[in-house]
Amino acid sequence: MTGRQPRIDYVTKDYEGFKQGMLNQIPLLLPDWTDRGEADFGVVLIELVAYVADILSYYQDRVANEAFLATATQRRSVTELLRLIGYQIDPGLAASAVVHVDVTTDLDVGPDELPFQVRTAGRPGEVEVTFEVIQPFSLRPANNEIPLAAIPALPAGTAAVELPPGAHRLVPGYRVYLEERPAQPARPRRSPPLTVTGVRRLVSGDDEISWLPPLPASFQPGATVLRGNNIVATHGVTVADEPVYVADGTPGQRFTLARTPVTHLLRTEDTRRRRSRPELEVRVDGAPWRQVESLSASGPADLHYTTEIDENDVMTVVFGTGARGSVPTAGAEVRARYRIGLGVVGNVGPDVLTVPTSLAAVAAVTNPFAAEGGADRESTEEAKIAGPGSVIAQERAVTLEDYELLAAGVEGVGKARARVGLRGGYKVVQVFIAPENPLTVPPPPPSDDLRATVARRLESRMPVNRMAGVEVLDPAYVPIDITVEVHLTAEASRSQAVEEVRGLLTGLLSFSAQDFGRPVRAGEVFSALFPLDGVEFVLLRELRRRDRPAGGSEFADVPLADHELAFAGTIVVVPLGGGR
Template structure:
């Protein structure tokens, strides 16, 4: 129940008018005409109306007071965020060995008060020759050129084929000026790639694997990078950092530059009849090879774009030597930066003459500041720099010069410019953004702050109980399901319940391909949940995050369909009915699966609200290798039927009419149920 705000004055127009008339009778007995037509009464009603408006405003909590109250519980308005974009540089003649971090773009006119600029976030070591081709080579197949698809970021392509089989190769060809060119003249010590991913759609070849392979979360196969030396001899390259986590998400890949690679002849196609052959060219080749057993079923990556010489850029400009003014020596002085909004952490502040400046330290507040501490605070939205009061934080002396040595200014939704709108020119290289800039947002408005504050105060933001861990994994980690089990160590399940302080959270991803694939969480998603929960767990708690076990269910059944319905339509409706029930997130974990539940679910299948199954004749369910079977109803007496449930009996299988699912497992209905029908219209 929400708190009712206090009413400081509950008088309204009628109350104010009546009170004024009472005062008139006491103060001015000769005034006896109180009709609304009297000019004096008109003035009384006018001032009553003004007074009612003032009382209405007084009874509202002012925005500034609301903000101050929320700040006491640590809820502050979100500052404006600067847009970010990936910049791909193309080397030109006399390409430099690196692009310095902080290199600015050409101004972009977005109709704002000042032109928009982006700047690179870090130094970029350049591959000094352009990438001229991207090649896919699958085992036993000829090379396929993907270069044009890579230049159309809205199309996407499969770098290792739709299956991602072992020994599939993705080859990047870098142009060489001559056959004698040295690798050290082209490649830096560490080169940078950026990979943009695309969600995989359902392909024509979508036959589900048999057996128990779907129960286990697919592991990313080993991926090795190398550079061709000669023939089929390759120089292994060390992966310094892979933010894509094996091509699971967008990100940068930093690889040690080759040193022994040599240019090879690029097989140039012949010209058309009557035309001269194209000149032979030479290229360096970088290769990514899929190892192990390859990618698991339907887990091969699909790329939008591969960028060489890539770096992040942010919609901020670096301001320097911003003279804020001269200190008065008074407590709580406030100065304003020239440009705003600003990144508070980027502000470098100094006081004193230019030849003897003293640097000050930025803090979030003065709570822990001593009287001798040279601290200041910054409001990112307004650009206000505030000093202390000589009790908490020192005050600059009177007449002292105050200057912002440097800071980064910018931010807002205007920075979300379209693709190829950012142009960064450098001597010997040019860069642009192949994709639109993202993540730019304006400062949070008061109404939005109120909504967010109410949501945050209602929700849990600390992980103490199992319910806290589950709720945070779902809400913050964007998981489909989560189950937290206390005193369970995933490496020592036999000690479950005997390990105080240990908690394991099992997570399930959201639906994939509309439920056609098991909801395996990726390594990136698991890592994200782990990071979120780690920041909120109690000190001393040992946390583990693991993927839940997926228990696939495949139903084989024979049913009699109602007349007048197409067979394929009925089969599709039965599959949807079974899987909507099996895959519902409301089922949670550790459920029990009864054969009768599957029977009932199939029997109640509807199309357009009308039941289409007259009778289920037989049903068999393969639950990850364990079998449930149900025979037709048997007449036991007048109006008395009994369902007969049987199960294949082996030492390791249940012999009851249900199968119990483990605490850390969920059911998942396969999309390839086998449905045989009697009575349906042939499709």
């Protein structure tokens, strides 16, 4: 035993390896031990030790894996790792719905009478969903339904009607919609939600009621009414009986809310990272405190707090340390009022929110349109991608890729490309944007409002003295013409083949398949058409930009500049062979 040291295999990780490793040491350490039978007590002990070592080895591997974002599988691990870089996993969003309320008398609901609740009828097998109106509102009986039988016509594109002053009590900003009642019992046909933009008294004495957007389709005036008294409700239930937390005066105090999940609504203000805000109100000894994303910019006297959400959707309120945010004094009573409920379960269909809070003036309620906007919490795999991505640019525009990412993050932008240009001899960043998912051909240019929104977002995040400014420009849409000869088998249908080939080529040049500056390659055309039932082979006769002269090689790729975006031009499919 004195001359030889046991050789240990540190790579061994499982039961069989541990057991065999210990058995291999017996001749070196205990040469007199010769019985290796399973009934031997020493072998039993070795097997027990190998069993425990196998379990500990698994735990060791799991702990090591959970320490890295790429290999972590537990939601708690991912949550804590992303918290180190200031990223909170998206908790989801609550759905919102337009609720129409018929009233018998004038109804003015103030802050003390809120929230006004409306819920589903609770049919067997269905989850009961409650929505709340949390902003004060006013309703008038005259706006329950306003007949439009006296209107001569309501064609598509109508954006105004004339009504007698006594027939309505509408004011600018009200939400309305048109409802056409069918002759036979059936679901009524409704216009999209409309916003009243003006109420103007005419020389005739009538009021001109204008709205936006214009009607997308025509309505029959004799069977149509204009419905007002529409308010916005959001999914969630108010929790007003949360236990009181008594502060102890220590820095960094925190307390946990008792119920989950806390309702989150989409932020209206610009923010660095979090797209939503919790429906939470915190008061310390009756004084309201304000939630912030981070306490890093808070001063010692700022009444600020921040929130954290763990892997079980439990929300914790975190107060300041004294240096960063104020500290609640010892004995102070901390009260929280919040709402719970969110997710896709709130995306209920139309005409299901029919049970209101008991108010004497309310005759009936319904949601004329399906609720929308509800989203479940971010999955672990989604968070592992979005978390690191959120700190690549850190909401600052430094590289051209940063400008592209920030521009593409603006609602309504489908694609963006940035480059350095010149303006008056000075360098500027030129950002070309294309609207999201255009359905028209050729695609439409971005609107003035969208360009202005993108410009404001980028200018607020660009470094000082690095560039002379930002220019948000229209893209150059380039039509691509393609002509192919399709040689068919004898049994193939010509009409079906032509339709299928044209559809594939149109998809190849669709908005989702193309990008700024991406060339259209001949190989992509052949790849899109292979294999195809009934097609023996395909000859590419033409692949060119419409603004360039015809000619050249049939296999030539079509190059595009970095501000150009391809779309389907004229696609000609010439079938040869096949059946009739």
